[in-house]
Amino acid sequence: MVYTIQDIQEKLSVVSEDMEKYVRQNKIKVGKDGAISAKTYQTLLNFYSGENDVVNGKPLYVLNGHKIAVKTKPFFESKDQRVSIFQDDAINFLKNLPAASVDVIITDPAYSGMNQKLKLGSGKIIGKYSDAGKGHAKWFEEFHDTEENYKTFLQECFRVMKNNRHIYIMFDSYSLLTLAPVVRDIFEVKNLLCWDKVNIGLGHYFRRRHEFIMFASKGKRPLNSKSIPDVWKIKRVSQSQYPTQKPTEVFELMLKGSAEKDFVVCDPFLGSGSSAIAAIKAKCKFLGCDISEKSLSFSKERVEQFLKTNTDKYQKSSLLGDDEAMTKLFMNGKS
Ligand SMILES: C[S@@+](CC[C@H](N)C(=O)[O-])C[C@H]1O[C@@H](n2cnc3c(N)ncnc32)[C@H](O)[C@@H]1O
Structure with a gap:
């Protein structure tokens, strides 16, 4: 042979x-x-x-809840071992996961392009641009979204995903134009979804009310439901304590389309932990990562409280907009 x-x-x-x-x-x-x-x-x-006990002399850390061995120790693991989060750079984190260990990726990367652009105008989306990288409370590190870096990121997403599974990647309209074609080179792009935030936000040339979500697959997999529309009316989180906190419903809808009980959901840009809460609600396991310590402490506190009390400290009520199809999906608890 x-x-x-x-x-x-x-x-x-x-x-x-x-x-x-x-x-x-x-x-x-x-x-x-x-x-x-x-x-x-x-x-x-x-x-x-990832089936060796030791790599280059270093022991692997075994995530029992996920039945996989990883090369770095998690920042936090829930008592039931179904939720594990790591402080790391997204690409590095993915490289440390074994191949075919993840069922669904739902993520909202930190794009640098939009912020660079806004720097030229007077609008700023998250804190002062000059504070970037200085560890200021309001700002977080950017992910360098050059096409080359983004390609490496997506290739790693592809590697860690099992076959016949889905990925959802959020985009602002600026990053979408340059980076969406890179997604198509690696995954089978199935649709571009629109998150309608219901109320208008900032913006010079038409005020922003939406964000895009690229929906793609590795291999073939039908959606769990044929009744989810491609425009999602969900209000933004107001007065969030973590910049760019997204409503859990955005991630819940992704999982309604693509997850089954006990699926491993992964978000390499965890932020405030909204995707982790959505995964727990969908009875899935969760693997997450963020580069910022603030994100990790925030998410740990949020997940621990949710697991203990079934209440979400940082999103106290539903943010679903007025939309019959959406309401039905959430009311029935069906997908
Ligand atoms: C848009 S936010 C995610 C918000 C999240 N979806 C939520 O609902 O809170 C992007 C996150 O990426 C993190 N980040 C930036 N660069 C990163 C990198 N290289 N690797 C991993 N995370 C990174 C930031 O700290 C930030 O929390």
Whole structure:
């Protein structure tokens, strides 16, 4: 039998540049057309599927609730071990997850493009631009959304997802124009959803009332429901204590479309933890990450309280807009 590194890349959706780097660093012998020995094949397979106890001499941390081994310790794990959150950079966090360990990705990345643009005008969406990166309470780090960085991010999303699963990525109208085509290169884009925030916000050239959500799949999977419209009328969170806190209903709707009980939901840009609350409500497990310590402490407190009391400290009431289809979906508790 002939073994090749391409077999592993295909089997586990490993990003080829990553594997080439690993092969170079570990001086692994690769023959013509990527041929490797049976022993090397097994070593690489174990490494990329996270089935080894030790990687480069460092022990793996086993998330029992998820039955997976990861390379970094979580910042917080719930008592029932179904919710685990990490303080890390999104790409690094995803790289540390085994391949095919996630069922649904629901995420709202920090885009730098929109903020750079607004810097030129007088509008600012989240705190003072000059405060960025200084650890000020109101500001958070940006994710550098160059096409190259974004491609790496999406390739990692693809690798950690199981086959025949869905991904939802939120976009402002500025980042959508440059980055949406990158999504199409990696995933099968199925639709562009519109979150209608009901009330108008800031904006120079028409005031903003919406955000986009790209809905895509890895492989084939039907939606759980045929009665969810593609415009979602949900009011924004007013006076949120974490900048850019999104209503849980936005994430709840994603999961109504794509999750089953005990699915592993992942959000690599956790923010205030709204996606984690939505995952718990949908009876799913959750893996999340954010680079900011403020996000982690905020989300930990929010999740712990929700698990204990079934109340959400940072979103006390429903933000559903006046829309019959939406109300029905939430009232029936059906998808
Ligand atoms: C738009 S907010 C997410 C808001 C969240 N959906 C909510 O409802 O609260 C983006 C988040 O990405 C985080 N972030 C910025 N750069 C990051 C990076 N490189 N890796 C991971 N998280 C990052 C920020 O700290 C911020 O919390």
